[in-house]
Amino acid sequence: MRTQVVIIGSGPSGLLLGQLLTGAGIDNVILDRVSKDYILGRVRAGVLEEGTVGLMDRAKAGARMHAEGLPHDGFSLAFDGRDHRIDLYGLTGGKRVMVYGQTELTRDLMEQRALTGAPSIYAAANVAPHDFDGQNPYVTYERDGINQRIDCDFIAGCDGFHGISRKSVPEKAIRTFEKVYPFGWLGILADVAPVSHELIYANHPRGFALCSMRSQTRSRYYLQCALDEKLEDWTDQRFWDELRRRLPAHHAEALVTGASFEKSIAPLRSFVSEPMRFGRLFLVGDAAHIVPPTGAKGLNLAASDVHYLFEGLLEHYQDRSNAGVDAYSAHALARVWKAVRFSWWMTTMLHRFPDTGDFDQKIQEAELDYLTHSRAAATALAENYVGLPF
Numbered sequence: 001m002r003t004q005v006v007i008i009g010s011g012p013s014g015l016l017l018g019q020l021l022t023g024a025g026i027d028n029v030i031l032d033r034v035s036k037d038y039i040l041g042r043v044r045a046g047v048l049e050e051g052t053v054g055l056m057d058r059a060k061a062g063a064r065m066h067a068e069g070l071p072h073d074g075f076s077l078a079f080d081g082r083d084h085r086i087d088l089y090g091l092t093g094g095k096r097v098m099v100y101g102q103t104e105l106t107r108d109l110m111e112q113r114a115l116t117g118a119p120s121i122y123a124a125a126n127v128a129p130h131d132f133d134g135q136n137p138y139v140t141y142e143r144d145g146i147n148q149r150i151d152c153d154f155i156a157g158c159d160g161f162h163g164i165s166r167k168s169v170p171e172k173a174i175r176t177f178e179k180v181y182p183f184g185w186l187g188i189l190a191d192v193a194p195v196s197h198e199l200i201y202a203n204h205p206r207g208f209a210l211c212s213m214r215s216q217t218r219s220r221y222y223l224q225c226a227l228d229e230k231l232e233d234w235t236d237q238r239f240w241d242e243l244r245r246r247l248p249a250h251h252a253e254a255l256v257t258g259a260s261f262e263k264s265i266a267p268l269r270s271f272v273s274e275p276m277r278f279g280r281l282f283l284v285g286d287a288a289h290i291v292p293p294t295g296a297k298g299l300n301l302a303a304s305d306v307h308y309l310f311e312g313l314l315e316h317y318q319d320r321s322n323a324g325v326d327a328y329s330a331h332a333l334a335r336v337w338k339a340v341r342f343s344w345w346m347t348t349m350l351h352r353f354p355d356t357g358d359f360d361q362k363i364q365e366a367e368l369d370y371l372t373h374s375r376a377a378a379t380a381l382a383e384n385y386v387g388l389p390f
């Protein structure tokens with residue numbers, strides 16, 4: 001088989017890129033090692049920047065997001081028993097974010113792809129990119145015990161942090177930067193009304209907590225937890241009790257509880273690999289970088305990578321210019337590092353670190369106090385949260 005672009009990975013970055021390419025008449029094939037249902041069973045991001053919303057529209061997959069997503073004009077920082085609203089809309093001159101689950105965004109992109117008839121191959125084993133240093137790259141995989149090969153012009157590695165694309169690059173050609181945090185997030189989903197109509201990021205002596213949502217009737221809550229915490233030790237009752245303790249009293253009283261239907265623990269990590277292009281192989285999204293979820297940036301960074309790569313490929317095929325693909329890595333990384341910085345800063349400001357001394361604790365309190373009393377400081381937070389331009 002031959003195509004123009006092979007996309008490894010059918011997560012948000014692979015699907016979004018595929019949809020944009022198909023819309024521009026550029027042939028592509030998506031390969032994923034797991035099934036569609038498995039991908040749709042993953043619960044992850046919930047907050048979309050306007051740039052991500054715009055790309056969903058451009059991919060002609062935005063209709064349900066606009067109908068069912070919840071535009072948010074602000075969020076709350078809770079500490080010292082009180083709420084401090086960050087007015088995203090007012091501080092950024094009219095920008096907001098959209099609360100819409102990654103699961104739904106992924107479903108919309110998959111459905112749109114099915115309508116276009118563009119090929120996706122799921123349950124593909126041993127996917128491997130080859131010869132991306134030369135002019136004739138190809139990808140091999142195994143399906144139902146039969147070896148397959150797809151020849152192509154370019155390979156987009158959209159296969160997440162544990163994918164094969166980054167691992168296929170010779171070690172000496174890549175540089176990685178990593179910070180692992182000494183805690184994780186325990187998250188649950190429950191069909192109960194959200195405690196507040198906006199998100200609450202809470203700094204508390206017992207640890208960080210986040211109140212988020214998926215709809216008016218479905219809530220997503222997170223608690224900072226130790227890395228060795230076991231899911232089976234967290235009954236719903238224990239989760240709700242702990243969440244109540246970490247929220248200001250008026251929220252704790254308003255909290256509606258119920259049975260959870262998803263519960264998981266995610267470790268927190270910052271990671272960047274440089275560069276993001278190796279000949280005719282491009283790394284996109286989590287394959288190239290990971291951020292802790294505190295800034296809600298992971299999925300949005302995947303989307304901005306897709307934007308830069310799509311524009312580069314469009315230039316290659318339509319204008320016969322490689323300027324865009326040549327600039328991909330530098331353009332994407334400039335935005336990536338700013339989001340890595342913001343996510344690290346939000347994480348540092350809002351969590352309790354096991355080894356925090358009195359000095360660091362006082363600095364954290366001063367930072368929160370500054371943020372809630374200085375319009376300039378709050379504006380810098382808001383500008384990053386709604387997303388830097390791309």
Ligand code: RFL
Binds near residue numbers: 034039045162293297
């Ligand atoms: P994905 O979603 O990991 O998709 C990669 C796909 O590649 C496939 N794959 C392979 N296919 C073929 N061969 C191989 N060898 C393969 N290896 C892997 C996988 O099966 C999969 O289908 O990467 P992508 O597309 O780059 O998307 C990135 C986002 O998923 C991620 O950044 C976000 O979920 C991060 N994130 C958040 N981002 C936000 O922007 N806002 C948020 O509010 C937010 N909250 C979160 C988050 C991530 C979380 N977790 C669980 C890590 C909250 C959490 C708890």
Ligand code: PHB
Binds near residue numbers: 199220
């Ligand atoms: C979520 O709703 O899953 C969510 C929201 C905000 C974050 C992280 C996760 O910062």
